[in-house]
Amino acid sequence: MVNEADLRHLRRCVELAAQALDAGDEPFGSVLVAADGTVLAEDHNHVASGDRTRHPEFELARWSAAHLTPAERAAATVYTSGEHCPMCAAAHGWVGLGRIVYATSSEQLAGWLAELGVPAPPVRTLPIQQVAPGVPVEGPVPELADRVRELHRRFHGRS
Numbered sequence: 001m002v003n004e005a006d007l008r009h010l011r012r013c014v015e016l017a018a019q020a021l022d023a024g025d026e027p028f029g030s031v032l033v034a035a036d037g038t039v040l041a042e043d044h045n046h047v048a049s050g051d052r053t054r055h056p057e058f059e060l061a062r063w064s065a066a067h068l069t070p071a072e073r074a075a076a077t078v079y080t081s082g083e084h085c086p087m088c089a090a091a092h093g094w095v096g097l098g099r100i101v102y103a104t105s106s107e108q109l110a111g112w113l114a115e116l117g118v119p120a121p122p123v124r125t126l127p128i129q130q131v132a133p134g135v136p137v138e139g140p141v142p143e144l145a146d147r148v149r150e151l152h153r154r155f156h157g158r159s
């Protein structure tokens with residue numbers, strides 16, 4: 001179940017996604033939260049640099065490996081505006097992070113991008129649990145879908 005605290009962190013992810021868009025980058029944002037609710041780190045997409053692996057979930061996985069114990073990682077939650085791609089889900093699984101809560105699913109995003117006529121990405125879209133089966137995953141959260149969809153439409157110049 002997604003509670004009020006989860007929603008607050010997800011709204012922050014959507015804000016970070018909007019910041020990425022304002023900076024000319026793809027609209028994705030993520031927040032890493034400790035077991036006690038402390039926000040440890042946050043990031044948004046940095047793929048406009050030309051490095052298309054610079055996803056926020058990947059950055060947070062590597063940050064957690066550098067700064068947290070295995071127990072702290074397992075107890076932490078990653079919130080994200082869009083479900084992890086397979087690369088980020090794998091990184092999340094490899095570093096042993098805990099729960100994931102996402103606002104919108106990869107399936108939703110694929111549908112929106114298809115509507116916008118955006119070519120398919122070079123990496124297949126898979127649900128997180130097909131890549132990292134041990135990770136507890138929650139999402140999507142319907143009340144955030146319109147806002148995230150609007151960010152993607154703006155990024156692709158459609159509104």
Ligand SMILES: [Zn+2]
Nearest residue numbers: 055084085088
């Ligand atoms: Zn990713």
